[in-house]
Amino acid sequence: MAAKPVAQDGFKAGRRTTIADVSSALGLTKGTVSRALNGYPDISDATRLRVERAAERLGYRPLSHAQAIRTGRVRSLGLVLQIDEHDAHAPFLTDFLAGVSEAASAENWTLAVATANSDSDMRRTLQRMTEDHKADGYILPRTRMEDPRVAYLRGAGVPFILYGRTDDPEGCAWYDTSGEVSMRAAVARLFGLGHRRIGFVGGGREYTYTVLRHQGYLRGMADMGLTSEPGLQRFDARRTSEASEATEALMCQDLPPTAIIFATDEAAMGAYPVADRLGLTIGADLSIIGYDGIPEGEFAQPPLTTCVVDARRAGTRLAELFIQLVRGTKPEDLREEETARFVSRGTDRAPTRSPAELGRLIASKSAVRSTERVN
């Protein structure tokens, strides 16, 4: 016995309230209502207030795509995920999306997601989405020092905001966690625990985060008066398995580090199997510190000490800053950095052996392993 929809305010129910509904309810024209709502200066305050009240009362919400046909703006925030290489953002993605979409919808914006599987595909996708007015601008995650997306969008005059930083900051807005600060502090922390040989394992050097976190490591080493030997530093550990190789290379030296700082948790996870193979106890023979705060780290044995990034907050701020950007704030005024929360769990401890002892231990184990292999 569904009741026939009841007309409200004299308008047909079930249909969306349009701007015409609002204007005729007030005895004004569509144009006047539109200008009133959009802050044109040629509308008296009294009228503007009447219009706003009526719009509110009638539940009027302009259709963004109807506006877009004239304005060209669809109130949509683009996010193009690059999936060619290892998807290192996977762990945070849900939280990140939650933050973005929440902040976006608070301002009545939409989040349009697409993917690209190469640099050129990225370029094409950005172009197509922009030309088709699917997005008014973009959040660019995983920025590189020389980022082709930045180059393209800058040239095309399309607004964007970085999740990260880039080489040439001209005209760039961004939000980032200051990895350099965290890494520098991590070195100090390890030094305080007694470590003197501290290694570093980073990702691809084209990524800004690797460069910045490495800088922090170097500065931290200098702060403590430690020499940062090239032999203690490895790069291009994109996936966990590559980080394992890097860790093994670091440890199978005469004077291995007693602690390693990893640019990402995902890389740090690669230390566990290596320690296993070499018969080392993480958190005793070898201390490690990661960065990001992925859930796996919390459940590892022992749980990983790391710098926890609030991905959700990152998403929120990025969306908020972006909206300010398209509303006219200068990009230079839209740059925010936040320091990740250092969480000491089980992998940062005082060293139990000197580097020399550690080296001999590992060498002996390796010898056994080689022997076994012969059998």
Add this chain to the structure above:
Amino acid sequence: MAAKPVAQDGFKAGRRTTIADVSSALGLTKGTVSRALNGYPDISDATRLRVERAAERLGYRPLSHAQAIRTGRVRSLGLVLQIDEHDAHAPFLTDFLAGVSEAASAENWTLAVATANSDSDMRRTLQRMTEDHKADGYILPRTRMEDPRVAYLRGAGVPFILYGRTDDPEGCAWYDTSGEVSMRAAVARLFGLGHRRIGFVGGGREYTYTVLRHQGYLRGMADMGLTSEPGLQRFDARRTSEASEATEALMCQDLPPTAIIFATDEAAMGAYPVADRLGLTIGADLSIIGYDGIPEGEFAQPPLTTCVVDARRAGTRLAELFIQLVRGTKPEDLREEETARFVSRGTDRAPTRSPAELGRLIASKSAVRSTERVN
């Protein structure tokens, strides 16, 4: 020395080609071109061909939001992620999104992503996105037996497709992996290896996947002539830690299972720390099989035997089927199931002990642990 943009076909370059450009190039009216392109029957084949060629030549692509103002359809596929509970879809999300967005953009559709943090928020979000024409329909992941999203969208007449199945299939299209088939086969596999007491750990019973995979387990047990005792079955293992508790409960019985099937890999990961604590070797004392194929499983020690789901393909098919749905195909004809790929890695082996021996072993270890705890 950027050359001044050259006019093509007599039109101003830089500006998008509109339908008016196409029509005037052919000496037709906008209306005719529109009808030609949209398959109206009152256009001659000759004209239609001319129009299509000209549109192609001029690079005409209709603006979806300009069309939407009249048609109400924006060619946008909605995906609302629920993030209140543990985000169990995180691992596959990137691949899944890649599949969806790829298939969507192949048909010139867009993917609009939003999040909700409760059932009522989900409802509000779906309603708002639909009313505001942000999406023409939805993919519903992680379906429940009685799914409120299905109830709402069905009532509102909004098209949707399930990633999973549901209790009342009336009017529902879906894509799903047939977990019941895989689970049944997993039991047979373990039986073949010599296992006779086989346990099951599932997620929340409100989720369709838990129910179906459990059914498969039960049927598999019956196939093999095994009794499926309630004491061998646990549920509500949503996150890894809960799965650990469930596993421990299963193992700390007089006659523990020698093998456990987990409804998800994420749950299966919970078995590793428990085995550690109880002094059991996974793949010897205890066999386990998971489902999903998350990357962590591959790197676990020993690597997890599981049923690998192709999340990307799921996304692709869902988008494709959905587009067929809005184009008029009946939902009953849009139901696809695929069996996950069984991958035997290191955790399905012949049992080394009888359940009774295993029980005694665990009991003795636990006694030691209790003693230690007293000290």
Add this chain to the structure above:
DNA sequence: GCTCTTGCCGAAACCGGTTTCGGAGTGCTT
């Protein structure tokens, strides 16, 4: 008291499409 500005709003064009309606041709009957 008359002009000149200024504030404020209506009228109408416009954005890029879709859809309805009607009418000009054409071919087929009878």
Add this chain to the structure above:
DNA sequence: AAGCACTCCGAAACCGGTTTCGGCAAGAGC
């Protein structure tokens, strides 16, 4: 040859907004 249905396209309205333009009325300046 007239009548008729049918094919095919033009004309124009329409969708829900935005933006330009012009004009009326009130206040300011002289």
